[in-house]
Amino acid sequence: MFRRSTLKVVAASAPLLFTLLVAPVHGATQVTLKVSSFGNVFEPKIVDAYRKLHPNIKIVINKMDLDGEHQQLLRSLNSNAVPDIAAVELSYMGQFRQPMIASRFTDLNTLGARAISKDYLPFRYTQGTALNGSQIGIPTDVGGLAVAYRVDLFKQAGLPTDRTKVAKLWRTWADFIKVGKSYNSKMPRSKFIDSTGTLFAAVLNQGTSKYYDPRSHQLIYSNNTHVHQAFNVAAQAGCVTKAAGKCNSSIGTKINQFTADWGAGMQHGAFATILAPAWMLDYIKQQAPSTKGKWDVAAVPGGGGNMGGSMLTIPKNSGNQAASWAFIKWYLAPAQQLTTFKQYGLFPTTYNLYSNPAIKNYKDPFFSNAPLGKIYSSSALALKPIYSGAKDRIIDSTFGQALSRVTQGTQTQSCGGHPSQTVDAAWCQALNDIRRNVG
Amino acid sequence: MTTLEVRPEVVEPKAAATRSRKRRPSAIARQDRIGFLYVAPFFVHFVLFGALPIVFTTGLAFFNVDWSTYYDFLDRHNFQALKDAWVGMRNFDELWSDPYFWLALKNTFSIWAISTIPQLIMAFGLAMLLANPKLRGSSFWRTLLMVPNITSVLAVAIVFQQIFGRDFGLINVGLHYVNVGPIEWINERLPSHVAIATMINWRWLGYNSLILLSAILAIPRELYESAAIDGASRVKTVWYVTIPQLRNTITFMLIMGTIGGLGLFVEPLTYGGGLDGGANSQFLTLTLYLFKELNQNERLGYAAAIGVGITIVVIIISALNFLITRRIASEDSR
Known part of the structure; x- marks a missing residue:
C-alpha cells in the first residue's frame, strides 16, 4: 500500500521533476561557485564582470572575518561542505602548506597552473607551493609596505610634508618613534599612528627569519633575537613615557584596527599615519572618503617590507573543479589584476605589469598624486620572502596581544621576575602563552 | 518494511x-x-x-589531538596515532592549574552577576508598569518589549561597539562634555563586563518582564483585596503580596539566567577582542575559552576537558539551585 502510493506520487510529479532536472541543460549547465573569503579579496565589480561573461556561472561569496574564515575552512576540508574556491591569507599559508592539510587541496598543476606560473612574482608564487610539492594556491596581490600620512596634520605639527623629505625624517624605526614623540607634543588632540602594534610585523618582516628556522622548520621564536628586537621597537613606540608604573603615553592611539572606532578616527584625524601595504589604501578610501586629498604616501623606515597578500585555492572535495579553476585563472590574469589595481589599489602579483605605463605612471588624487605605482612596485620587487611555519598566525596574534597590553597599560601580571606593567613582563607572558598554545 | x-x-x-x-x-x-x-x-x-x-x-578529554591527527585517524584509521595521543588525566591536571580557566570562570560569573541582578529589578519595575490597568495600548508595549529579543545578535554587537567605542563611542563622547573619562569600555576588566552585561540586559529585559507580567496577572485578586481591607499601603502590598507570589517565577528566571550566563559566547566574541576576549583576556568567558582552544590552538582534547569542567560547574550550580528552590517550596507550604 505504502509503496504503491509512493509510486503514484512519483508518477504524478514526474513531469515536474523532468522540468526541474532536465530543463537547465537546454541552455549551458548552471553552475554555482561557493566562494569563501574575508576582507577585500574579491572586488565586486570584477566579479560582476565575470558573471556577465559567463551568465551560466553563479558566484556566491561568503565573506567572514579573517580568523573565522580560515578556521571554518580548516574544519570543513574533510567534509563535502567545502567551498569551491577559498581565499587563504599569507599568515595562514604556513599552516596550509603542511602536507596533511595541503593534501586536502587540489594540486593546481593538474589543472594547468604550470602554464601561467611564469606570470607571477616568483617568491609570491612559491608561497602557494605546499611542502609536498603540490601547487595549492595562486597569488592574488602583493602587500609591499609604505607609510600613508596626513599632509594637513603634518603641516600643523610643523613637520615637512613632501614625501621624499618625510621619508628622510624616518630612515630608521628609532627615528620614526622620535618623529612620533615630537608630533604628539605639538598635537594634543591627535596621535602619530593608529596602532603601534603594527610596527611589530613591519620590523619583523624586514628580517630574514621569523618564528621558525627556515631550514630545520624548528620553532625559534624565543631565541631569535630579531623577534625580540621587533617586539621591543613596537613596545617602545607603545610606551614612550611612564607614570606610576603605567604607560601613560604612546605614539599611537589605543584604537584597534578594523573596529568602528578605527574608521571614525581615520575620518576625524585621530591619527596622522598608518603603515600601509597597498591593500590598506582601499580601506582608507572606504573608511574615510571625506579625507580625500589629505593623504600622501612615503617610504617605510628600514627600507622596504611586506605585509599580507592572499592565495586562491580549490579544496579537493569541491565538485566544481574545472569551473573554479577557470574563474581563478581569469580573475588573477594580468588584465584583471590591472583593473583591480586601478579600481581598488590592490597591487598585482603579475609583475610584467610593473613596466606597463598604467602602473608605472599611476597616481591617485586621494593620496595627493603620490606615485603609488612606482612606490609599491619597487617595494614588491625588493621583497625577500621569510619562511612562515605552521603556527605563524597564533604566534603573531599572541605577540600582538602582549603589545596591546603594553599600549593599553593592562599588563597586570608580573612574569619571570619582571614586575607588572613592564615591557619585559609582557614579553615573558607572551612567550609563556605561545609555549602553551603552540608547544 | x-x-x-x-x-x-x-x-x-x-x-x-x-x-x-x-x-x-x-x-x-x-x-x-x-x-x-x-x-x-x-x-x-x-x-x-x-x-x-x-x-x-x-x-x-583523555587525548591530546589536533585537527590534522584527527583527520588522519578518520582517513586512514590510524589507530597507532590515536594510541600515541592518549594522555590520561593530564588535560585535567593542566585545567586545574590553568590560570586562564579560572580567569574565564571569574569573568563569566562577574558578567552573569552584573547582567542578572539589575535585569531582575528592572524587569520587575517594567512588569509592574505594564500590569497597571490604567496603562493605554498595553499590547503595543508588550510587543515592543520583545523586539530586542528577536534582533540579530551580530547587528546588536555592531551597534554596541559604536556605543561603547573608546574614542568615538556615543557614551564616551557624551562623558567628554562633562569632563569625565574616557572610560576604557573594551580595554579594562570591569567596564568591559558592564558593557557586555548591558548588551545581555538589553536583549533579555523585555522577555523577562513579560514572564514576570504574566505571573503578576495570575495573582488572585482576593489577596490584594484582603491586604487593602487590612489597611496595607501600596509598598507593603507589593512587598508582602506580589513578591512572595512571584517566588517560583523568579527562581525560574534565575535558573534560565544561569544557563544563559554560563553559555555566554556570542556577545564577548563579537565585542572586539577576538577569541582572546581582549588583550588581557579581560572578557574571556568559559565557552569562548573552549572555542579558542578548539579552533585557534587546535587542542581538541583540552577543549573537551574544558567542556567537562563547564559541566561540573553547571552541576554544582544546579545543586545549589535545587537546594534554594526546595527551601522556597517548603516556605510556601508552611
Missing part, C-alpha cells in the same frame, strides 16, 4: 479492538509500540545529538 507491518494497525485500530476481546491486551501492547514510535524521534535526536556527543567529548 517495518512500516508495512504496523501500518494496518494504524488504519484500523477500532476493527482490531472489536475483532476479539481476548486479543485486547496484545492489541494494547501493539498500540504501545506505536506510541513508542511517536516519541522515538525525540529519543533518537537526543541520543545522536545529546548523549553521544557527551560520551564522545568526555572520551576526547
Whole structure:
C-alpha cells in the first residue's frame, strides 16, 4: 500500500521533476561557485564582470572575518561542505602548506597552473607551493609596505610634508618613534599612528627569519633575537613615557584596527599615519572618503617590507573543479589584476605589469598624486620572502596581544621576575602563552 | 518494511479492538509500540545529538589531538596515532592549574552577576508598569518589549561597539562634555563586563518582564483585596503580596539566567577582542575559552576537558539551585 502510493506520487510529479532536472541543460549547465573569503579579496565589480561573461556561472561569496574564515575552512576540508574556491591569507599559508592539510587541496598543476606560473612574482608564487610539492594556491596581490600620512596634520605639527623629505625624517624605526614623540607634543588632540602594534610585523618582516628556522622548520621564536628586537621597537613606540608604573603615553592611539572606532578616527584625524601595504589604501578610501586629498604616501623606515597578500585555492572535495579553476585563472590574469589595481589599489602579483605605463605612471588624487605605482612596485620587487611555519598566525596574534597590553597599560601580571606593567613582563607572558598554545 | 507491518494497525485500530476481546491486551501492547514510535524521534535526536556527543567529548578529554591527527585517524584509521595521543588525566591536571580557566570562570560569573541582578529589578519595575490597568495600548508595549529579543545578535554587537567605542563611542563622547573619562569600555576588566552585561540586559529585559507580567496577572485578586481591607499601603502590598507570589517565577528566571550566563559566547566574541576576549583576556568567558582552544590552538582534547569542567560547574550550580528552590517550596507550604 505504502509503496504503491509512493509510486503514484512519483508518477504524478514526474513531469515536474523532468522540468526541474532536465530543463537547465537546454541552455549551458548552471553552475554555482561557493566562494569563501574575508576582507577585500574579491572586488565586486570584477566579479560582476565575470558573471556577465559567463551568465551560466553563479558566484556566491561568503565573506567572514579573517580568523573565522580560515578556521571554518580548516574544519570543513574533510567534509563535502567545502567551498569551491577559498581565499587563504599569507599568515595562514604556513599552516596550509603542511602536507596533511595541503593534501586536502587540489594540486593546481593538474589543472594547468604550470602554464601561467611564469606570470607571477616568483617568491609570491612559491608561497602557494605546499611542502609536498603540490601547487595549492595562486597569488592574488602583493602587500609591499609604505607609510600613508596626513599632509594637513603634518603641516600643523610643523613637520615637512613632501614625501621624499618625510621619508628622510624616518630612515630608521628609532627615528620614526622620535618623529612620533615630537608630533604628539605639538598635537594634543591627535596621535602619530593608529596602532603601534603594527610596527611589530613591519620590523619583523624586514628580517630574514621569523618564528621558525627556515631550514630545520624548528620553532625559534624565543631565541631569535630579531623577534625580540621587533617586539621591543613596537613596545617602545607603545610606551614612550611612564607614570606610576603605567604607560601613560604612546605614539599611537589605543584604537584597534578594523573596529568602528578605527574608521571614525581615520575620518576625524585621530591619527596622522598608518603603515600601509597597498591593500590598506582601499580601506582608507572606504573608511574615510571625506579625507580625500589629505593623504600622501612615503617610504617605510628600514627600507622596504611586506605585509599580507592572499592565495586562491580549490579544496579537493569541491565538485566544481574545472569551473573554479577557470574563474581563478581569469580573475588573477594580468588584465584583471590591472583593473583591480586601478579600481581598488590592490597591487598585482603579475609583475610584467610593473613596466606597463598604467602602473608605472599611476597616481591617485586621494593620496595627493603620490606615485603609488612606482612606490609599491619597487617595494614588491625588493621583497625577500621569510619562511612562515605552521603556527605563524597564533604566534603573531599572541605577540600582538602582549603589545596591546603594553599600549593599553593592562599588563597586570608580573612574569619571570619582571614586575607588572613592564615591557619585559609582557614579553615573558607572551612567550609563556605561545609555549602553551603552540608547544 | 517495518512500516508495512504496523501500518494496518494504524488504519484500523477500532476493527482490531472489536475483532476479539481476548486479543485486547496484545492489541494494547501493539498500540504501545506505536506510541513508542511517536516519541522515538525525540529519543533518537537526543541520543545522536545529546548523549553521544557527551560520551564522545568526555572520551576526547583523555587525548591530546589536533585537527590534522584527527583527520588522519578518520582517513586512514590510524589507530597507532590515536594510541600515541592518549594522555590520561593530564588535560585535567593542566585545567586545574590553568590560570586562564579560572580567569574565564571569574569573568563569566562577574558578567552573569552584573547582567542578572539589575535585569531582575528592572524587569520587575517594567512588569509592574505594564500590569497597571490604567496603562493605554498595553499590547503595543508588550510587543515592543520583545523586539530586542528577536534582533540579530551580530547587528546588536555592531551597534554596541559604536556605543561603547573608546574614542568615538556615543557614551564616551557624551562623558567628554562633562569632563569625565574616557572610560576604557573594551580595554579594562570591569567596564568591559558592564558593557557586555548591558548588551545581555538589553536583549533579555523585555522577555523577562513579560514572564514576570504574566505571573503578576495570575495573582488572585482576593489577596490584594484582603491586604487593602487590612489597611496595607501600596509598598507593603507589593512587598508582602506580589513578591512572595512571584517566588517560583523568579527562581525560574534565575535558573534560565544561569544557563544563559554560563553559555555566554556570542556577545564577548563579537565585542572586539577576538577569541582572546581582549588583550588581557579581560572578557574571556568559559565557552569562548573552549572555542579558542578548539579552533585557534587546535587542542581538541583540552577543549573537551574544558567542556567537562563547564559541566561540573553547571552541576554544582544546579545543586545549589535545587537546594534554594526546595527551601522556597517548603516556605510556601508552611
